Amino acid sequence: MAKVRVGQIEIFYREDGHGDHVVWIQGLGLDHRGWALQTPLFSQHFCCLTFDNRDAGQTGRSPGPYTIKTMADDTIGLMDALAIKHAHIVGLSMGGAIAQELAIHYPARVRRLVLVATYTSGDPRGTALLNSFVQMRARFTREEYLRAISPWLFSYQDYLIPGLVESAIKKGMEDPYFLPPRVYARQVEAATSHVTEDRLKRIKAPTLIVAGEDDLLTPMRFARTLHEAIPGARLAVIQGTGHGLIWSRAEELNALLLSFLKEA
Numbered sequence: 001m002a003k004v005r006v007g008q009i010e011i012f013y014r015e016d017g018h019g020d021h022v023v024w025i026q027g028l029g030l031d032h033r034g035w036a037l038q039t040p041l042f043s044q045h046f047c048c049l050t051f052d053n054r055d056a057g058q059t060g061r062s063p064g065p066y067t068i069k070t071m072a073d074d075t076i077g078l079m080d081a082l083a084i085k086h087a088h089i090v091g092l093s094m095g096g097a098i099a100q101e102l103a104i105h106y107p108a109r110v111r112r113l114v115l116v117a118t119y120t121s122g123d124p125r126g127t128a129l130l131n132s133f134v135q136m137r138a139r140f141t142r143e144e145y146l147r148a149i150s151p152w153l154f155s156y157q158d159y160l161i162p163g164l165v166e167s168a169i170k171k172g173m174e175d176p177y178f179l180p181p182r183v184y185a186r187q188v189e190a191a192t193s194h195v196t197e198d199r200l201k202r203i204k205a206p207t208l209i210v211a212g213e214d215d216l217l218t219p220m221r222f223a224r225t226l227h228e229a230i231p232g233a234r235l236a237v238i239q240g241t242g243h244g245l246i247w248s249r250a251e252e253l254n255a256l257l258l259s260f261l262k263e264a
């Protein structure tokens with residue numbers, strides 16, 4: 001684990017394993033620890049680069065507003081600093097938006113692209129929802145907030161998995177890097193201004209799109225748009241799960257991703 005300066009901020013990262021690089025990009029308000037159910041397996045086959053986006057985890061705070069493209073540039077800057085010429089890119093939710101921008105603007109750096117539970121543009125409903133999260137984060141206790149957003153992350157079937165939701169809430173309660181409302185709001189602003197629908201055809205990397213059937217935050221319409229617009233893209237739908245599928249369906253998701261990445 002280490003930090004490296006990229007532009008105006010220091011980015012926290014860690015590398016695990018050996019071989020071809022896989023760069024894992026996390027979603028809104030999350031940091032590299034969110035991949036804890038993926039990296040132990042994948043580091044047996046690849047060198048896994050996980051990191052904290054600007055404003056998240058142990059990476060520095062942004063000096064001002066930014067965009068999804070800014071965070072794609074951060075990722076490339078980190079790869080440059082570590083002398084990674086190209087890598088497989090995996091992005092979750094907002095991280096999937098970052099991965100799209102990276103694949104559009106830096107096609108030579110992307111070997112294979114995996115977009116998990118992500119979206120192609122902000123829309124009025126999604127923006128209103130995330131802005132309500134900002135308000136709840138400011139007004140609720142942390143536990144109240146975590147319990148309020150959990151039904152948006154986990155499906156009916158996810159709630160039937162013993163201990164899943166309570167474990168997620170417990171981790172949130174114990175998180176020393178839980179984003180304060182002002183910082184979280186900056187990430188929300190970046191996330192909701194994202195639009196790639198008119199540029200997806202420029203993505204040339206072999207692409208796998210993974211969606212949860214019952215995802216309320218990034219509904220299936222986004223996965224269908226990605227599938228239709230990205231040349232040659234594949235779509236895998238995990239039944240009965242929601243936005244938190246990297247935790248609720250880790251085994252199934254990992255099998256899909258590992259099979260796809262090992263095709264390279």
